[in-house]
Amino acid sequence: MFAVLSLDMGAAMKTLVLTLDLIGTFVFALSGAAAGVRRRVDIFGVLVLSFVAATSGGIVRDLLIGATPPAAISDWRYLGVSLLAGLTIFFWHPTVERLRTPVQVFDAAGLALFCVAGAQKALVFGLEPEMAALLGMLTGIGGGIARDVLLNEVPSVMRADVYAVAALAGATVVVAGDALSLPTAPVACAGAALCFGLRMAALRYDWQLPVAPIQDAGEANDGTADRRDSR
Amino acid sequence: MFAVLSLDMGAAMKTLVLTLDLIGTFVFALSGAAAGVRRRVDIFGVLVLSFVAATSGGIVRDLLIGATPPAAISDWRYLGVSLLAGLTIFFWHPTVERLRTPVQVFDAAGLALFCVAGAQKALVFGLEPEMAALLGMLTGIGGGIARDVLLNEVPSVMRADVYAVAALAGATVVVAGDALSLPTAPVACAGAALCFGLRMAALRYDWQLPVAPIQDAGEANDGTADRRDSR
Amino acid sequence: MFAVLSLDMGAAMKTLVLTLDLIGTFVFALSGAAAGVRRRVDIFGVLVLSFVAATSGGIVRDLLIGATPPAAISDWRYLGVSLLAGLTIFFWHPTVERLRTPVQVFDAAGLALFCVAGAQKALVFGLEPEMAALLGMLTGIGGGIARDVLLNEVPSVMRADVYAVAALAGATVVVAGDALSLPTAPVACAGAALCFGLRMAALRYDWQLPVAPIQDAGEANDGTADRRDSR
Numbered sequence: 001m002f003a004v005l006s007l008d009m010g011a012a013m014k015t016l017v018l019t020l021d022l023i024g025t026f027v028f029a030l031s032g033a034a035a036g037v038r039r040r041v042d043i044f045g046v047l048v049l050s051f052v053a054a055t056s057g058g059i060v061r062d063l064l065i066g067a068t069p070p071a072a073i074s075d076w077r078y079l080g081v082s083l084l085a086g087l088t089i090f091f092w093h094p095t096v097e098r099l100r101t102p103v104q105v106f107d108a109a110g111l112a113l114f115c116v117a118g119a120q121k122a123l124v125f126g127l128e129p130e131m132a133a134l135l136g137m138l139t140g141i142g143g144g145i146a147r148d149v150l151l152n153e154v155p156s157v158m159r160a161d162v163y164a165v166a167a168l169a170g171a172t173v174v175v176a177g178d179a180l181s182l183p184t185a186p187v188a189c190a191g192a193a194l195c196f197g198l199r200m201a202a203l204r205y206d207w208q209l210p211v212a213p214i215q216d217a218g219e220a221n222d223g224t225a226d227r228r229d230s231r
Numbered sequence: 232m233f234a235v236l237s238l239d240m241g242a243a244m245k246t247l248v249l250t251l252d253l254i255g256t257f258v259f260a261l262s263g264a265a266a267g268v269r270r271r272v273d274i275f276g277v278l279v280l281s282f283v284a285a286t287s288g289g290i291v292r293d294l295l296i297g298a299t300p301p302a303a304i305s306d307w308r309y310l311g312v313s314l315l316a317g318l319t320i321f322f323w324h325p326t327v328e329r330l331r332t333p334v335q336v337f338d339a340a341g342l343a344l345f346c347v348a349g350a351q352k353a354l355v356f357g358l359e360p361e362m363a364a365l366l367g368m369l370t371g372i373g374g375g376i377a378r379d380v381l382l383n384e385v386p387s388v389m390r391a392d393v394y395a396v397a398a399l400a401g402a403t404v405v406v407a408g409d410a411l412s413l414p415t416a417p418v419a420c421a422g423a424a425l426c427f428g429l430r431m432a433a434l435r436y437d438w439q440l441p442v443a444p445i446q447d448a449g450e451a452n453d454g455t456a457d458r459r460d461s462r
Numbered sequence: 463m464f465a466v467l468s469l470d471m472g473a474a475m476k477t478l479v480l481t482l483d484l485i486g487t488f489v490f491a492l493s494g495a496a497a498g499v500r501r502r503v504d505i506f507g508v509l510v511l512s513f514v515a516a517t518s519g520g521i522v523r524d525l526l527i528g529a530t531p532p533a534a535i536s537d538w539r540y541l542g543v544s545l546l547a548g549l550t551i552f553f554w555h556p557t558v559e560r561l562r563t564p565v566q567v568f569d570a571a572g573l574a575l576f577c578v579a580g581a582q583k584a585l586v587f588g589l590e591p592e593m594a595a596l597l598g599m600l601t602g603i604g605g606g607i608a609r610d611v612l613l614n615e616v617p618s619v620m621r622a623d624v625y626a627v628a629a630l631a632g633a634t635v636v637v638a639g640d641a642l643s644l645p646t647a648p649v650a651c652a653g654a655a656l657c658f659g660l661r662m663a664a665l666r667y668d669w670q671l672p673v674a675p676i677q678d679a680g681e682a683n684d685g686t687a688d689r690r691d692s693r
Contacts, residue, residue: 042671045620066299068528074591090674154383154618158276169387198441209273297530361538385614389507440504443552
């Protein structure tokens with residue numbers, strides 16, 4: 001997925017980036033597997049959720065820009081890393097639960113890497129800047145959306161604290177740097193750092209996005225009346 | 232999306248058609264945003280639902296016929312119009328609720344435009360006539376299905392009054408006109424008018440499609456017994 | 463879908479294989495329509511579910527490997543067979559319910575055919591062996607997943623008895639045979655037989671895949687405490 005970025009990097013940087021990309025895949029796969037275990041899905045379902053959560057964002061991006069077959073389908077390492085994460089959760093779920101904080105840090109790191117890589121790839125395929133930023137964000141959040149749809153839940157990214165916005169900010173840095181013809185590698189690092197920083201700050205200070213006020217409560221049938229002041 | 236239609240039209244017709252296409256996008260985006268506001272989704276989720284409801288039908292059609300990147304991804308205006316609709320609903324939701332009837336009229340107009348444009352584009356990409364009609368229908372109804380899946384609901388198009396059938400009728404007119412080598416523009420207008428008319432009549436007279444009778448009520452666990460005579 | 467297989471077969475074999483492929487489509491469409499009837503979806507929804515359940519696996523596979531337009535979109539027979547199955551269920555639902563056992567047998571046959579055909583096609587498009595096996599499995603199970611997502615349920619393949627594993631086993635035989643340069647037709651038959659046999663044995667002996675143990679029941683909010691020993 002980072003092949004694009006690595007064109008102007010040395011071999012050491014290339015190895016670093018591939019490592020980080022697979023770490024991102026691993027961490028997102030952990031989140032998918034953990035969600036499956038909590039819902040009492042069987043081991044096959046857990047492995048499917050691992051792979052789906054880790055790769056859906058990138059797969060949808062690749063389909064949209066016409067890069068078939070998607071990297072996650074043509075390179076077996078994404079599958080391998082996802083299955084490893086799924087088995088880890090399946091057998092050591094209680095231990096991983098105790099590591100919730102480090103997992104959230106890794107998750108923010110994965111989000112940062114994916115949004116930057118997604119925007120970069122969309123630019124290379126000739127998309128307009130604002131759509132490249134959108135696809136970068138989609139690469140970061142797509143896996144979580146697919147995971148939640150399969151588990152029959154409203155995607156948490158639509159309700160949760162600043163998550164997609166952090167991904168959009170990181171992708172926007174990449175697109176802006178490209179428009180200004182800045183060197184690729186430092187801009188990618190800056191975008192990833194911005195996304196990571198925003199996400200960690202949102203977790204630490206419990207930032208939330210606003211919800212629209214509703215006047216006719218009759219429309220809302222899920223007890224929202226007592227939450228109306230939570231804005 | 233209407234580039235195909237506009238090949239044999241004058242500049243005035245072309246502008247008209249683009250305007251109508253963006254109106255359709257705007258109205259479908261309104262429906263997505265309104266659904267999100269009712270479910271207490273945050274502002275980001277509302278904007279995502281706007282874009283998804285307005286563009287999913289066209290995006291899936293373009294992926295299926297191999298027209299990548301899809302128009303809604305390569306042309307920023309679809310995104311801009313969707314975001315505008317989402318912000319409108321987010322800040323003036325109560326006002327828009329009062330305009331329910333005009334919104335339904337616009338929604339029928341959007342459906343009419345999308346089904347005709349979708350069928351036309353599928354024909355240009357060489358699909359068989361019956362599949363082009365199917366893709367025209369999908370272009371019209373796809374956005375609503377994606378919106379409902381993201382909000383964790385059974386797509387309303389599967390339960391609601393004559394909606395998809397109106398889209399299929401409009402798309403069929405386009406395909407039939409193409410098979411008979413009739414001129415494109417009048418046929419497109421006829422198809423759109425049929426779809427619009429059917430949809431408005433269904434709303435006014437509360438037309439419903441039949442539901443299959445169920446004999447062993449034990450299978451149905453959601454209180455359908457008292458609805459059995461609603462057929 | 464079996465065009466690939468049929469290159470080294472005689473005309474009789476080719477006809478047989480096409481017949482079996484359409485039988486698979488028909489049976490999967492039956493499963494989609496029956497699920498829709500149980501949920502009180504209208505006739506249009508039933509037909510949509512028929513088509514979706516019968517063709518989604520193959521459509522997603524074709525999108526992923528870049529074979530656009532997908533076979534189910536470019537060949538009207540898949541649509542025709544799906545609609546026939548949907549109408550059959552809609553009008554003769556009680557009769558079909560009584561035939562549950564034969565339907566399960568046909569469903570296992572459809573699964574066997576689809577996983578083999580899917581793996582074969584992915585190999586022809588140059589995918590790595592392990593990904594071709596994965597896509598073969600996806601071809602078999604994708605329709606059922608899409609059906610359940612549209613009906614707002616957690617896909618049954620994630621909870622149910624040995625189903626996806628049977629599809630994966632059948633697809634793996636095809637991939638292994640290809641790696642060993644064995645003749646295509648016998649290997650395809652062996653893969654289909656393995657998948658069919660595993661699935662029928664799982665139904666007969668009620669095989670289940672394991673579920674991970676949960677220690678902190680506070681996480682699970684759907685009454686899983688009393689199911690903890692069901693492993």
